[in-house]
Amino acid sequence: MKTDLEHYTVDQVLDGFVYNELEAKGLFGLAGRLTIQPEYQRHYIYGDGKRDVAVIDSLLKGYPLGLIYFNVNGDRLEVLDGQQRITSVGRFVTGKFAIKVDGKEQIFSSLSKDQQRKILDTRLDIYECQGTETEIKQWFQTINIAGVPLKAQELLNAIYSGPFVTKAKAEFSNSNNANMQKWRSYIKGDPKRQEILEVALDWVASPQARGIDAYLALHRQDQGITELKTYFTSVIDWVGGVFIRPPDKEMCGLEWGRLYELYHSNSYNVTELNKAVDDLRADPFVKYARGIYEYLLGGSKDTQLLDIRLFDDAIKRAAYEQQTQKAKAVGVSNCALCAHGDNANKTLIYALKEMDADHVRAWSKGGSTDLTNCEMLCAMHNRSKGNK
Numbered sequence: 001m002k003t004d005l006e007h008y009t010v011d012q013v014l015d016g017f018v019y020n021e022l023e024a025k026g027l028f029g030l031a032g033r034l035t036i037q038p039e040y041q042r043h044y045i046y047g048d049g050k051r052d053v054a055v056i057d058s059l060l061k062g063y064p065l066g067l068i069y070f071n072v073n074g075d076r077l078e079v080l081d082g083q084q085r086i087t088s089v090g091r092f093v094t095g096k097f098a099i100k101v102d103g104k105e106q107i108f109s110s111l112s113k114d115q116q117r118k119i120l121d122t123r124l125d126i127y128e129c130q131g132t133e134t135e136i137k138q139w140f141q142t143i144n145i146a147g148v149p150l151k152a153q154e155l156l157n158a159i160y161s162g163p164f165v166t167k168a169k170a171e172f173s174n175s176n177n178a179n180m181q182k183w184r185s186y187i188k189g190d191p192k193r194q195e196i197l198e199v200a201l202d203w204v205a206s207p208q209a210r211g212i213d214a215y216l217a218l219h220r221q222d223q224g225i226t227e228l229k230t231y232f233t234s235v236i237d238w239v240g241g242v243f244i245r246p247p248d249k250e251m252c253g254l255e256w257g258r259l260y261e262l263y264h265s266n267s268y269n270v271t272e273l274n275k276a277v278d279d280l281r282a283d284p285f286v287k288y289a290r291g292i293y294e295y296l297l298g299g300s301k302d303t304q305l306l307d308i309r310l311f312d313d314a315i316k317r318a319a320y321e322q323q324t325q326k327a328k329a330v331g332v333s334n335c336a337l338c339a340h341g342d343n344a345n346k347t348l349i350y351a352l353k354e355m356d357a358d359h360v361r362a363w364s365k366g367g368s369t370d371l372t373n374c375e376m377l378c379a380m381h382n383r384s385k386g387n388k
């Protein structure tokens with residue numbers, strides 16, 4: 001890859017700068033010759049009143065902004081690295097945000113002429129790079145380790161940039177999408193950081209036994225995203241149809257794609273199912289509320305999903321003492337199952353540490369986790385009784 005160090009002033013770079021609020025993109029500069037946000041770049045994420053302000057602060061203090069990289073594409077240039085910094089300066093100069101100078105809120109036009117000139121005359125060190133697409137993108141991966149690290153999906157978008165990624169981003173990475181609020185109650189992450197798109201891709205790719213990268217490689221040149229969109233909508237609609245409730249906080253970020261694959265062809269009595277969700281959420285023995293949904297979808301069998309509260313040591317000791325004293329009086333084993341069987345352990349008295357607590361009436365059948373429902377069994381019998 002060939003690189004040349006060039007110098008442009010802020011004024012030159014911002015010539016023709018336009019900021020698109022809707023797409024959160026700085027668009028062009030250098031009198032139209034520079035594309036500030038090529039399609040593989042991420043959205044502008046410096047607009048947080050901290051990082052954008054820090055950029056302007058640096059300029060006013062004469063600190064360097066760091067190296068900026070442009071990619072030479074014919075007679076055009078595109079920003080390879082530095083998009084966030086350039087967009088911050090552009091937004092400030094076009095009056096999009098204010099900074100505090102000497103305790104006073106200032107926008108660009110209210111700064112003194114000297115301060116304005118200081119910003120506009122700042123010389124930026126810019127490497128102009130020429131190379132193959134692969135070289136540029138591999139290198140893009142390397143330089144972006146500095147600064148705000150790329151999310152996995154941002155990197156994949158860069159590597160597989162093309163019509164498919166562009167359309168997919170328009171759908172799943174757009175905070176203004178009317179469905180976004182609903183989606184985000186089931187999916188954890190920031191659409192701008194490509195985390196909703198990542199989940200959508202994972203859902204559609206997993207049943208095909210593909211990773212996201214393989215799926216993107218396969219569809220890179222597709223003009224449409226129908227399969228991705230349809231599958232995603234099916235999952236979301238299924239969740240909303242089965243769990244008819246304003247989404248509980250614990251529902252956010254569950255593996256809905258996997259659960260859809262496993263259970264979407266089952267039929268459920270939706271009213272009962274949602275009543276059961278309410279009951280379990282109100283059950284103090286359920287320690288892991290996020291497991292409730294999968295537990296119910298799976299037919300209320302796998303109590304491990306709920307991390308049911310176990311008997312504590314005081315209850316175990318009390319149960320042990322009570323049944324051991326009784327057993328000794330009759331001359332049988334203090335494990336009731338050993339005592340009943342016809343085996344060598346029929347009269348064996350186990351030590352407390354050799355026994356485990358078991359629910360007499362299973363928790364899943366309404367049995368409580370207290371002394372009245374606690375029975376100590378020898379380790380072997382406890383295991384063979386399986387799940388509580």
Ligand SMILES: [Zn+2]
Nearest residue numbers: 335338378381
């Ligand atoms: Zn036993």
